[in-house]
Amino acid sequence: MANLKGIGINPKRFHKSQIKFYVILLPVVVFMLLPILFVLFNAFKPMGELFVYPPRFITLHPTLNNFKKLLETSGTSNIPASRYLFNSILSTAAVVMLSIIISSAAAFVLSKKHFKGKKLLFSINTLALMFVPIAVTIPRYLVIVQIGLIDNFIAHVLPLLAMPVGLFLLKQFIDQIPDSLVEAAEIDGASDYYILWKVVAPLIRPALATIAILAFQMSWNSTEASTIFINNESLKTFAFYMGTLASTTGNTVAGQGLSAASSLIMILPNLIMFIILQSKVMNTMAHSGIK
Amino acid sequence: MNSVKRFFNKQSHWVLIAPYIAMFSIFIIIPVICAVALSFTYFNTIQFPTFIGLKNYITLITQDTVFMQKVIPNTLKYALIVGPGGYLLAFILAWLLGQLTKVPRTILAIIIYSPSMTAGVILATVWQPVFSGDPRGYLNSFLMNAGAISQPIQWLQSPDYLMTIMIIVSLWSSMGVGFLAMLAGVLNVNEELYEAAYLDGVKNRFQEIIYVTIPCMRPQMLFGAVMAIVGTFSGGGIGVALSGSNPTPEYAGQVIVNHIDDYGFIRFEMGYAAAISVVLLFLIWGASKVSFKLFSDD
Numbered sequence: 253m254a255n256l257k258g259i260g261i262n263p264k265r266f267h268k269s270q271i272k273f274y275v276i277l278l279p280v281v282v283f284m285l286l287p288i289l290f291v292l293f294n295a296f297k298p299m300g301e302l303f304v305y306p307p308r309f310i311t312l313h314p315t316l317n318n319f320k321k322l323l324e325t326s327g328t329s330n331i332p333a334s335r336y337l338f339n340s341i342l343s344t345a346a347v348v349m350l351s352i353i354i355s356s357a358a359a360f361v362l363s364k365k366h367f368k369g370k371k372l373l374f375s376i377n378t379l380a381l382m383f384v385p386i387a388v389t390i391p392r393y394l395v396i397v398q399i400g401l402i403d404n405f406i407a408h409v410l411p412l413l414a415m416p417v418g419l420f421l422l423k424q425f426i427d428q429i430p431d432s433l434v435e436a437a438e439i440d441g442a443s444d445y446y447i448l449w450k451v452v453a454p455l456i457r458p459a460l461a462t463i464a465i466l467a468f469q470m471s472w473n474s475t476e477a478s479t480i481f482i483n484n485e486s487l488k489t490f491a492f493y494m495g496t497l498a499s500t501t502g503n504t505v506a507g508q509g510l511s512a513a514s515s516l517i518m519i520l521p522n523l524i525m526f527i528i529l530q531s532k533v534m535n536t537m538a539h540s541g542i543k
Numbered sequence: 544m545n546s547v548k549r550f551f552n553k554q555s556h557w558v559l560i561a562p563y564i565a566m567f568s569i570f571i572i573i574p575v576i577c578a579v580a581l582s583f584t585y586f587n588t589i590q591f592p593t594f595i596g597l598k599n600y601i602t603l604i605t606q607d608t609v610f611m612q613k614v615i616p617n618t619l620k621y622a623l624i625v626g627p628g629g630y631l632l633a634f635i636l637a638w639l640l641g642q643l644t645k646v647p648r649t650i651l652a653i654i655i656y657s658p659s660m661t662a663g664v665i666l667a668t669v670w671q672p673v674f675s676g677d678p679r680g681y682l683n684s685f686l687m688n689a690g691a692i693s694q695p696i697q698w699l700q701s702p703d704y705l706m707t708i709m710i711i712v713s714l715w716s717s718m719g720v721g722f723l724a725m726l727a728g729v730l731n732v733n734e735e736l737y738e739a740a741y742l743d744g745v746k747n748r749f750q751e752i753i754y755v756t757i758p759c760m761r762p763q764m765l766f767g768a769v770m771a772i773v774g775t776f777s778g779g780g781i782g783v784a785l786s787g788s789n790p791t792p793e794y795a796g797q798v799i800v801n802h803i804d805d806y807g808f809i810r811f812e813m814g815y816a817a818a819i820s821v822v823l824l825f826l827i828w829g830a831s832k833v834s835f836k837l838f839s840d841d
Contacts, residue, residue, distance in 0.1 A: 260642070260734075260737060261641045261642065261729060261730065261732060261734070261737070261756075262641060262645075262730050262734075263642065263643070263644055264644070265644060266644055270642060270643055270644070273639050273642045273643060274643070274647075276639060277636070277639050277640070277651060280636065280655065281651055281654050281655060283715065284654055284655050284657065284658055284715065284718070285654050285657075287658065287665070287669040287670070287673075287715070288657060288658070288661070290669055290672075290673075291665055291668060291669060294668075294672075305678075305679060305684075306679075306684040306685075306688060307672075307679055307680075307681050307684055309681075353562075354562045354563050354566065355563065357559040357560065357562065357563070358559065358560045358562075358563035358564075360559065361556045361559045361560040362560070365555075365556040367556050367557075373560070373564075377567075380567070380571055381769050381770075381773070382769055382772065382773055382827050382828060382831045383571055383575075383773075384773055384776050384777040384823070384824075384827060385777070386776075386777045386780065386800055386803075387578070387776070387777075387800070387803070387820045387823045387824055387827070388574035388575055388577070388578050388820055388824075389803070389804075389807065389808075390578070390581070390803075390807045390808075390813055390816055390817060390820070391573070391574035391575070391577030391578045391581065391817070391820075392570060392574045394577060395569060395570065395573055395574055395577070399569070410566065410569075410570065411570045413562075413563075413566040413570075414563065414566035414567040414569075414570050414571055416567075416571075417720065417770075419563065443552055443555065444552075444555035444556065444559065445555065445559075448559065466720070469660050473660075473661075480808075494668075495667070508668075508672055511667070511668045512668055514668075515661075515665040515668040515669070518661065518665065519657075519660075519661045519665065522660045522661060523653075523657060523660070523661075526653065526656070526657075526660065527653060530649065530652075530653060531649075533723060534723065534726070534727050534730075535727075537720075537723045537724045537726070537727035537728075537763075538727040538728070538730075538731045540720075540724040540727065540762075540763055540766045541724075541728070541760070541761070541762020541763045541765065541766055542762055542765040542766045542769065542838075542839075543762050543839075
């Protein structure tokens with residue numbers, strides 16, 4: 253155990269004993285990566301190469317034609333793809349911003365304030381970590397009907413705002429902030445709103461970034477609202493449009509390029525955001541444990 | 544005006560938490576209560592629900608042959624492989640990644656995590672061409688060239704293969720938040736504990752995992768388990784996405800989520816569908832109970 257630096261968990265530098273881990277990980281990583289590369293190659297494949305037999309994985313003459321065609325093609329009722337994309341961007345931006353505000357306010361209260369019912373609220377939320385929206389699609393639909401949100405754009409946003417995982421991660425993260433810091437601000441006469449905004453929020457940026465990513469993924473990929481709550485074609489999102497594209501043309505060889513191009517549009521924002529913020533996410537996840 | 548201000552300052556904790564509670568109640572608690580209530584009714588979405596007691600549950604258990612013979616076995620098979628299997632895989636991968644230096648570890652972690660953030664969306668785009676039933680399908684073409692098969696196989700329409708494909712695709716996309724939590728857990732075990740453990744007689748890496756790593760990252764293990772359970776039960780619908788039809792061919796890939804959709808949105812028997820939802824919620828709750836028993840401190 254003399255050399256802990258190169259061997260063992262979280263080594264500081266490379267050591268030849270690490271090679272065996274690379275060898276085991278390699279096939280897994282390739283399996284994980286291939287489908288994404290597949291999308292990447294297909295998105296830039298010219299029509300001729302899509303028809304090659306036997307099918308070829310790699311694209312030899314990349315072209316932007318698929319993207320051009322995607323933007324020119326319009327949905328079933330003459331709605332251009334850009335409209336769906338616009339809806340997606342708008343609803344996702346709203347979900348990300350609002351869920352950060354709502355979750356961090358609630359997490360701050362559950363972590364740092366003392367009042368009756370606090371423990372109960374948090375344990376209900378922990379129980380709700382297991383909540384699977386898909387199980388209650390029907391009652392959710394009925395609720396949306398009752399409050400009159402059918403065909404309303406905010407039906408994209410509101411159902412996604414209660415994010416038990418988000419609240420949970422934020423609360424665990426705020427627990428790390430010493431109580432004395434909040435108390436000192438209280439003694440100075442700061443209101444809770446001020447403390448949340450000026451003292452707590454700057455300290456929990458990594459957790460906020462994580463919530464932003466989770467909310468983004470959820471909203472960007474969500475088709476629930478477009479499929480069930482909204483009938484007006486011009487209010488539906490890109491994820492939904494992609495689904496219809498894949499089911500109408502995805503099975504034909506010609507449609508593969510188109511659906512790969514739209515998949516790439518779906519994947520890239522997620523991937524870029526995660527790569528930029530990954531160190532913050534890992535920092536947050538260190539506090540994710542359920543005790 | 545002053546009293547309003549006083550209220551906002553005095554009750555600030557309720558003011559701050561109110562939006563969350565409101566959203567949580569409207570979109571999580573009320574739907575769950577609704578599902579339970581509707582499960583005791585006959586409801587076809589047009590007429591007002593009529594109370595019929597336990598009849599939906601009785602029908603579900605005694606008369607719904609598809610549910611008992613196909614859906615439940617499929618769900619259990621799928622959940623038992625993808626849930627614990629995916630969970631174990633996530634831990635092993637997290638541990639292996641923990642043995643590498645920072646830069647390669649980060650790159651590999653991003654690659655392993657990436658399918659989970661895209662899975663639902665690119666499902667049809669990627670896997671349909673791969674498993675396509677004509678000779679142009681990537682898998683068919685590969686196997687035919689290799690001489691393993693002479694006729695193309697209808698992978699996604701065949702009851703023999705659909706479930707296996709669902710499981711593979713689900714495992715591919717199951718390295719999500721829980722995996723990241725476990726990776727963070729592995730990395731955050733105090734190094735001195737390892738040294739101490741070796742002084743106390745731990746002899747190899749395997750013992751190290753059992754006696755040091757897992758006990759230290761129990762909280763993350765539990766979080767990962769809950770995420771795995773949720774992911775498994777909500778991701779189950781992919782059979783329909785892959786085969787392109789609900790019900791799936793010969794109900795081969797039919798899991799409980801599809802059964803709910805089938806009754807709720809295809810046959811509009813909402814009361815009956817609600818009863819199935821309640822069964823699903825209980826399954827999830829039961830599975831989580833087990834993992835709390837395994838990993839919780841108390």
